[in-house]
Amino acid sequence: MLSIVGIGPGGYDDMTVRAINAIKNADVVTGYRLYVDLVSDLIKGKEVFCTEMRGEVERCKKAAEFALAGHNVALICSGDAGVYGMAGLMLKILEDHPEVETEVIPGVSACQSGGAILGAPLSHDFSVISLSDLLTPWALIEQRLEAAAAADFVIVLYNPASHKRKDYLSRACGIILKHKSSDTICGLVKNIGRDGQMQQITTLSELKDTPVDMLTTVFIGNSQTTVINGKMVTPRGYKL
Numbered sequence: 001m002l003s004i005v006g007i008g009p010g011g012y013d014d015m016t017v018r019a020i021n022a023i024k025n026a027d028v029v030t031g032y033r034l035y036v037d038l039v040s041d042l043i044k045g046k047e048v049f050c051t052e053m054r055g056e057v058e059r060c061k062k063a064a065e066f067a068l069a070g071h072n073v074a075l076i077c078s079g080d081a082g083v084y085g086m087a088g089l090m091l092k093i094l095e096d097h098p099e100v101e102t103e104v105i106p107g108v109s110a111c112q113s114g115g116a117i118l119g120a121p122l123s124h125d126f127s128v129i130s131l132s133d134l135l136t137p138w139a140l141i142e143q144r145l146e147a148a149a150a151a152d153f154v155i156v157l158y159n160p161a162s163h164k165r166k167d168y169l170s171r172a173c174g175i176i177l178k179h180k181s182s183d184t185i186c187g188l189v190k191n192i193g194r195d196g197q198m199q200q201i202t203t204l205s206e207l208k209d210t211p212v213d214m215l216t217t218v219f220i221g222n223s224q225t226t227v228i229n230g231k232m233v234t235p236r237g238y239k240l
């Protein structure tokens with residue numbers, strides 16, 4: 001069995017029972033080192049294969065090798081394994097090995113855990129866009145930002161920056177500002193469920209100049225999003 005496990009944002013309390021059991025039942029655990037470290041209490045005595053960032057293909061091929069050799073493997077991803085995670089790549093690598101049994105175990109994605117910290121920003125239609133152009137051309141990212149902003153979606157941005165991509169959030173805000181007003185309510189959450197967790201509610205014009213890092217998830221409200229007692233809330237439309 002090869003389990004592709006979403007472990008949620010980081011804390012044990014945010015993991016599902018299914019994810020915990022899959023990790024406990026595995027004899028080989030593999031994943032990006034930071035995520036494997038987050039579940040270190042669950043994996044004592046197991047064989048562990050970690051890779052660093054950008055080691056995704058190597059990591060999944062290794063997981064396939066272990067599964068083909070008959071091991072129970074848990075491939076660990078942060079958040080949900082299918083949201084910018086390893087699930088698609090892993091299933092593709094096993095394309096010619098239908099004999100390997102696989103399961104994708106869902107986890108709490110950063111848009112959900114971060115949204116809960118901010119309040120209720122996702123109570124109406126939303127779109128999720130990654131600003132990472134490592135595997136996606138920037139022109140396509142711009143096109144999607146523009147379409148989502150024009151349609152007044154709440155927009156969640158994953159991968160808003162990295163060491164090399166410091167101004168991407170600012171560029172994205174510039175595009176979104178073509179369609180959304182500068183006082184649109186926005187929020188950001190950093191290190192969800194991990195040491196150093198912090199959140200901030202701001203406006204779109206201020207967000208444009210806010211420094212962020214790769215462990216931040218950004219929320220841009222729709223035209224109805226407001227702040228209620230310090231929480232970011234997008235109304236669903238109920239009449240009181």
Ligand code: SAH
Nearest residue numbers: 079080083109110158159191192214215216
């Ligand atoms: N599969 C993950 C997403 C991986 S992409 C999920 O479903 O959550 C990596 C991006 O996710 C980061 O750049 C950040 O935007 C977001 N992210 C993941 N974990 C996070 C955390 N603990 N705190 C804040 N953002 C996080």
